[in-house]
Amino acid sequence: MHLTDAEQAMLDGAEGEAKARAMDLLMRYGAALGAERLVETRNVAGAFNASTPSIRHMAEDSFDRVFSELNLDSDEVVAIPHMAVPTCQLITGIDVANHALQGVDPALAEMQVEGEAYFGRRGISMMCTCTPYQVGNVPVRGEHLAWMESSAVIYANSVLGARTNVEGKESTGAAALTGRIPFWGLHLPGNRHADRLIEVGIEVDDMADWGVLGYFAGLAVEDGKPSLSGNLRTPTLWKLKHFGAAAASSGGVELYHIPGVTPEAPDLDAAFGPHPCPEPIRYGPKERIDCWERLQSAEDRKVDFIMLGCPHNSIEQMAEVAELLEGRRVHPDVALWIHTPRAIAEVSRRSGYSAIIEAAGGVVMSDTCPAISRRLPEGVRVVATDSAKQAHYLPAISKRQGWFGSLRHCVEAAVSGTWTGGP
Amino acid sequence: MADDDTRILLRGRGIVPGKAVAEALVTRQTISGWGGIDERDGTVIELRHELHGVSFAGKVLVFPGAKGSSGWSAYWHMLRLNGTAPAAMIFTRMSTKIALGAVVSRVPTVTDLDGDPFEAIETGDLVELDADAGTVSVTKRG
Numbered sequence: 165m166h167l168t169d170a171e172q173a174m175l176d177g178a179e180g181e182a183k184a185r186a187m188d189l190l191m192r193y194g195a196a197l198g199a200e201r202l203v204e205t206r207n208v209a210g211a212f213n214a215s216t217p218s219i220r221h222m223a224e225d226s227f228d229r230v231f232s233e234l235n236l237d238s239d240e241v242v243a244i245p246h247m248a249v250p251t252c253q254l255i256t257g258i259d260v261a262n263h264a265l266q267g268v269d270p271a272l273a274e275m276q277v278e279g280e281a282y283f284g285r286r287g288i289s290m291m292c293t294c295t296p297y298q299v300g301n302v303p304v305r306g307e308h309l310a311w312m313e314s315s316a317v318i319y320a321n322s323v324l325g326a327r328t329n330v331e332g333k334e335s336t337g338a339a340a341l342t343g344r345i346p347f348w349g350l351h352l353p354g355n356r357h358a359d360r361l362i363e364v365g366i367e368v369d370d371m372a373d374w375g376v377l378g379y380f381a382g383l384a385v386e387d388g389k390p391s392l393s394g395n396l397r398t399p400t401l402w403k404l405k406h407f408g409a410a411a412a413s414s415g416g417v418e419l420y421h422i423p424g425v426t427p428e429a430p431d432l433d434a435a436f437g438p439h440p441c442p443e444p445i446r447y448g449p450k451e452r453i454d455c456w457e458r459l460q461s462a463e464d465r466k467v468d469f470i471m472l473g474c475p476h477n478s479i480e481q482m483a484e485v486a487e488l489l490e491g492r493r494v495h496p497d498v499a500l501w502i503h504t505p506r507a508i509a510e511v512s513r514r515s516g517y518s519a520i521i522e523a524a525g526g527v528v529m530s531d532t533c534p535a536i537s538r539r540l541p542e543g544v545r546v547v548a549t550d551s552a553k554q555a556h557y558l559p560a561i562s563k564r565q566g567w568f569g570s571l572r573h574c575v576e577a578a579v580s581g582t583w584t585g586g587p
Numbered sequence: 588m589a590d591d592d593t594r595i596l597l598r599g600r601g602i603v604p605g606k607a608v609a610e611a612l613v614t615r616q617t618i619s620g621w622g623g624i625d626e627r628d629g630t631v632i633e634l635r636h637e638l639h640g641v642s643f644a645g646k647v648l649v650f651p652g653a654k655g656s657s658g659w660s661a662y663w664h665m666l667r668l669n670g671t672a673p674a675a676m677i678f679t680r681m682s683t684k685i686a687l688g689a690v691v692s693r694v695p696t697v698t699d700l701d702g703d704p705f706e707a708i709e710t711g712d713l714v715e716l717d718a719d720a721g722t723v724s725v726t727k728r729g
Contacts (some may be wrong), residue, residue, distance in 0.1 A: 189690070196602035196686040211661070218626075218665065234664065237691045312657040329683040332660030334691050349683060386617070387654065387682065416617070416654040416682070461634065535622065557622040560634045 165194045165346075166201045174342055182245055185238040186338035190346065193335055199346035206249045206343060207303055207326075209296050209311040210235070210336030212283050213256040215276040223275055227282040235337025244341075247287035251340040252301055253280075254313045255294040255476075259531045261506075266532075266539040288340070292531040293505035295405065295476045297324070300507075305427055308351055310339035314418070315409035315475045315553065321419040323404050325427035327351045330418055350419060356428060357437035358421050360385040363444035364394030366452060372570040374403040375552035377447060378410030380455040384445050387416035391423065391435035393444070398425055402478045409475050410552035456587035459555045462546055462565035469544040470578040471558065472571070473503030474533055474551035479511050481571075485526070486517035488575045494525030495581035499541035506530040526578070535561055548583055550574045595707045595725040597700045599677075601718030602686065605695030607675035611712045611725070612646040614638050615705055617680070620659030620688065629671035647714040648673040649704050653684035663688035675716040677704050677723060697723055 167175065175187035190202060214223045214230040222230050232238040256276070259266060263273040280290050291299050294313050297320065303309055305325035311317050312331050320326040329349040331339065339345045349355055362384065368377050381390050390411075399407070399422075411417040421429035429435035472485060485502055494500045502521060504512060509530050512518045518528050534540050535557045540547070548567040549555050555568035567577070569585030577583045616637055618624065623633040629644030644666075653659045666672035676696040678685055689696040695718035704723070708714060713726040 192690045193687050196690050197681065197683065211658070233668075234661065237664070314655065314657050317657065330657045330659075331683060332657055332687045332691075334660055334664065335683070335687050346683075387680070413655060416684075560632055561622050 165191060165199055171202060171344060180245060181242045182236065183341050185232070185236045185242055186341040189237050189334055189338045190342065190344055194346035194348070197346050197348045199348040201347050202344040203308050203347035203351050204343055205308045205310045205339055205345050207301070207307060207309045208247070208249060208251040208336050208340040209254050209301065209309070209313065209316060210251065210331070210340060211254050211312055211333050212288055212337070213253070213276070214279040215272050216257050217272065220272070220275070223279065227279055231337060235333055237334045244286060247340040249340060249343040250289070251287060252289040252291045252296050253283060254291070254296065254316065255533065255536050256292045256531050257537050259529050262527065262529055265527065266537060267542065268539065291505065291507070293476045295505060298476065298478055298508065299505045308345070310336050310345040312336050314412035315405070317418055318408035318412045318420070319405055321350055322408060322421065322426050323401065356419060357439055358389050358391035358435040359439065359442070360388040360390040361442050361444045362390050362392050363446050364392055364396060365446060365448040367397070369397055370570060371403055371406050371550060374399060374407040375410045376452055376455050376459070378407035379414045379459060379552045379556070380447055380451055381420065382411040382413060382415030382417050383455070385415055385417060387418070389419045390417065391421040391429060391432065393423065393432055396422065400480070402481055405475050406552065413553045413556045453587045459552055459568035460566070461555070461559040462567045462583070464546050464565055465583045466581060467546045467548045467567065467577050467583050468498055469541055469547045470498060470500045470574050471534055471547055471549040471551070471554055472501070472574060474535070474549065474554035477502060477504040477508070479508050482508065482512040482517045483515070484571065485575070486520040488572065489524040489526060490520050492524055492579050494578045498578050498581050499544070500526040500578045501529050501534070502526055503529045503533050534558060538562065540564070548574055548577045548585070593727045595727070597702045597704065597707060597723040597725070599697045599700035599721050599723065601695070601697050601721045603689045603692070603694060603696040604719050605693070606717045606719070607647065607695050608713070608715045609645060609647045609674035611649055611708050611710055611714045612638070612641070612643050613649040613705065613708055613710045615651065617651050617654035619655030620653065620662035620684070621656040623655055624662060626662050626665040626669060627671065629666055629673070643673045644671040645674050647675045647677065647716060649677045649708050652678045652680035653682055653688060657684070659684040660687040660691050663692040667692045667694070675714070675718070677708070677716070679704065697721060
């Protein structure tokens, strides 16, 4: 891999041990990929949290040790300096304002707070959400990023036309300290064209519809780059958020095109660029119902936990939840958790949406989610969610039953304690 | 006495150095990190996966590659710290997830083989992998 003089100097230790380790990792990683060189980035989104139980012993040693091992793949503990480029924290493991509800050991919650101070001092902005693009980190078209979080990557690439691969904890740690990432994959314009076509033959309108379509797309193309076609009503940003998260979860989709909607595909031809349009994969009523059923992993219609907000809710979604809950009461045997970034929770609180949600018996959560934190309310057997991504992951991770449906289905279940949703 | 073992040799590109000799565990399905495996014992936990409940710890894992969450490398990193990583890996579909995951797991890994590993290797075969030389030697069993 070719290095610039500045990169070689960092590798040689001219800017300290931590940056040398970072460059060493980038070299090993870039060589494994077969990248010819690195590219400069000034926008890193990583996972620097240091408060999960499995690494508690490392964090009790020092946060330098956690960063060195988990964010630099360094066998030696090095002192971590200030990040070289703007860097933000993605989803984390504990909602510090609600840790008691999560059943988190107060000592771990305290460690979370200490960790956030350590990272913040080094220039890692504590957004603590899987949706940094909803709280101000909105890359421009063509911008080279080093982002983690598959749902954020697919959003940045597809909806914003920015350029990132799916990075990991170690590569984002290295990128944050050096401002470099391998020039490979989706950083190259020639790699960004669609290679699969999904012909949508039915109306796709609400959040549930877009989630099911996304889940179908991921199953159909795995890690391909699909373009949709069909009579699609222009979706809102949060519908695209859900679509992408679902596709990234069921398969490994990192980039999609919707002609006339996403910025790199003004029309179907542009989506495919120099390549011929392939035979379409058809999505119709049968595919939708099959996929809907596939998202269900429950049999018991008596539900005890409703999880909303995966990826984290936008303020519009918070307003909608409040609207549906106003004047109603969550069933005494049911817990309702609604997840949104802390910055948006503040807007929700200020607007009175949270008061409505809380009066109904719901809880506004931030920073994390049950799948990441692995914490659910006590005694939960059956979960219901409006998120295709959460429906895909949470039952496997938590070994509980899971229903997927629309927001309306979820709110009805929260109030009645019974799941009545269906395709 | 005739040797009933048949041996197959494949050549490819080592992306993480080292050597290993172990039994193969083969799947034609990609494997997730977060939400797909239990890093404490190296088992697949994804509900509908053909290897659900099976552990790849100490095996030569032969699979297409990674899928799912960006936490892939973090989980393979934890496998190393927990001592539950595969002995070696052979994969066919390059991605940032598998490249970074293999690198941080320090597990000897080979890709870009000159033959189809899914045709050549079955679960239970003995595999000798040399990632420095880029070679995979398969002794068929049964």
